[in-house]
Amino acid sequence: MESLTASQARDHIEMVDRILTRSERSLHVGGEFFLAWGLFSTAVTLTAQLVVDRRIPANSLWALPVLLAAAIVFSAVRGRQLGKCKDGLSLIQREFFAVLWISLGVAMFTDIVAYRIFTTWASSAIWTVAAAVVLFFIASHGNRRALACGIILLASLAAANFMPAFTGYALAAGMLFGYAGFGLISLIARD
């Protein structure tokens, strides 16, 4: 029976290690999802803050369900396209999309069913937390941009907590630069 020498075994293990490291680093995240949901979340929080500050009329809030519907439709259509991708998705990509949809789904569910507990800014803060979870998951696969953007989100959360007059602005800035910004950077990097 054939076998390997220790030297050959070391060589083979090093090759396997190189291949696996390369394939794990090639986790392509859907930048467009981050951009769409980041812009939607920014719009929601910013609109709410502007209404609170009486800079825009309260009926502006009616635009938000339209934006939400647009974000959902976009995600569903793009998700179907990715699902039909000719080479399919890698295991790590499927894992990533599972984390993405679970986090957003839980945030949305919480927002809808626990609206008496998570009132006003707490509702926006839930989205910030969910977004940060997704980014830190991506960061755990060696993506430093995701790490930086996750930190931006958490920093916006802390800033919002200590600036009561600007809570909405701080959360909106976090979503814009941390979440939508990550999507934009990912799209640029992919191209």
Place this chain on the structure above:
Amino acid sequence: MDELLLSKIRLGVIAELLNAEWVTFSDLQQATQTTHGNLGAHLAKLVESGYVAEEKVFVNRRPQTRYRLTKAGRSAFVQHVRDMQHLLGKESAS
């Protein structure tokens, strides 16, 4: 050790398939830097042993052959890597 995976090219192919759903022949050829005939022969052995599944599809009206790792292939790979690590552990201990 798994005799089929003693070949560096076949081991490389399995490692390439490990994190992917389906990988095309041309992508595997590019990744392993082997000739068409050589890779074809190695893949045939992996398919025959049940470590890799083969599928022929049409993409933009062109035929395409793609491959996926099977459960048997994944188990064999894991065991083979363990065996190699065991061998290296024994060598460093002696």
